[in-house]
Amino acid sequence: MERKKIYNPSSDENLNDRRVFNGNPHGILNFTKAKYTWALNLWDMMEANTWFPKEVDTTKDVIDYNKSLTDPEKRMYDLVWSQLISMDSFQTNNLADNINPYITAPEINALLARQAYEEANHSKSYAVMAEAICDNTDLIYEMEKHDEVLRRKNDYISSVYEELAGDVTDEKLLLAMFANQILEGIYFYSGFTAIYALARAGRMLGSAQMIRFIQRDEITHLLLFQNMINSTRKERPDLFTDELKAKVFKMFEEAGKLEIEWGQYITQNQIMGFTDDIIEEYIHFLIDERLSAVGYEKMYNANHPIKWVEDFSKFNEQKTNFFEGNVANYSKGSLSFDDF
Template sequence: MSDQLLTRSIMDAKAPNRSTGIINGKSSNVLNWDDVRFSWAYPKYKKMLANFWSPFEINMAQDIKQFPELSSKEQDTFLKIIGLLSLLDSIQTDYAGKVADYLTDSSLNALMIMLAQQEVVHNHSYSYVLSSLVSRSKQEEVFEYWRTEPILRKRNDFITDGYRDFAENPTVENLLHSIVYDVILEGLFFYSGFAFFYHLARNQKMVASSTMINYINRDEQIHVDLFVKIFQEILTEYPEYQTDELSKFVESSFTQAAMMEIDWARHVIGNEFVGIDLEDVEAYIKFYANVRCHQLGFNRPFEGYRTNPLKWIKAYEEVDLGKSDFFEQKSRQYTKVNVVDNGFDEL
């Protein structure tokens, strides 16, 4: 199968406002939220809009005090995970834009643009955290980790090669495959890193940084749900792509990805931190691989692993993610700090 994807027209006066298909259809490209093809698009839009946040909302003063007090291993792990996240969220911005080009439906194009904007905010947040905590030279070093860490390079190539196939040869099949890689990136590859930040917050360390990570985690959950919807709609309109080969691809990709995430967790977390059991982290990764694969509509790749083994992490993943400080369980006292001083005047 090699159905090539057609780019969405800037304007098509002969087409209806309501798109005739999710891809390779017809649409004027005029967006009327009361006349869109997919009923779930507007609720997604409202949810993404309600979740708007900015790194400037987070006062880093307490984290600035605490970072030098972390152990050298905690500092190293903190910075390496930030280095990982910065690379992955950087390519997400570009990927979302490329997908948007081929979505006929103007409402889904709008959601992709919002998603890309959120990825820009995520990437900015890593710079914001680093500029608060370390020197400029160290910040630059962290943003180069993706080149120098072999385990990171292997994981990153796994995703970027899949994205590149779609970018260079935009077919229906390659789009579907790229969405699988996206769900792996946003719904699995971040998760051992998230667990480390939540572990710090659980011990009242680096709470501001962990709050920011939780906002990112919340956004990524929405992004995964959005891409899963797009994936399912494509298969509804193109059922001929719902094949045994696709099932094998999805399940094997998640198996491979989970093992890479486990290797990364062993490397960056190891058995160094009291309160984080590496076996539980590995089970947590397999649990999420099962969740995401099943979410896409395929068999779970790992037998068992139906429940989250990190019971304590639910306090950070399943809270009401409004404007409250869920780590300290009190009304959030963070203020919008000056971009230049970033809280330094409160030391």
């Protein structure tokens, strides 16, 4: 597969001919004419969700970090930011270098560009949090040089991306979509939930508020790749073979093991409401949800073991006095999977 041309005036592709990939695009982005209406809806949602790290007040978090967190909780907090920094750094480059050059639907190109911006904005938010709160900012950004488990997780994630790049084929690009679904829908969640567990105890509320912003973005990113996969399933059913399914399930299985190991490693069974067993069942539940969203059967039939997490990730349904500051009363941010 070759990278698409940026400008192709000789193209005679119409809307019916448009494809997620392997199309023949003109190169002009026209928001008034789009084949994938879900992409326009998702663009509007992402645009409405625009936020900036400076909107979050971290003043009390500095006090909590220094006076309220135990040593295991501080360790967990630092490791969470280190891993989130790694993943959003990977994704900012991956979207621009490995995915978007091969996607031939302009409305999806726009979404991927928007996502890349949001990933960079997340990196800015991590910088704000690490600089304001953590004892050693340089260590946060270089943790993989000192922590073997973090390095192993980063090595695996980056190796999957590198393997699916190289000489791109139809199957490789489709598998890359699944890899991105996994990153957006599995790999972030131990870190998110760890921060919510602290907030549930009334600490690090600014950090949890920042995570709510970030998670809301990541859900739209997850929807983007799930819709890309489902649109490809309609256009190229020939790609969805038993062999592909086996590869996809293997990817999810390996990702689940890695995320469970990471969640149990950062918490060390010492965080209230977030035990080793809960982490395992939660990740299995997420895997089942992600597979169902793209037309596959569940692997584990797991139940949601920590439904209180959902209350921490919502905006409009949040109690107005839960988080101090203007964010608690945001009117934007509702997100319904039913719209997609």
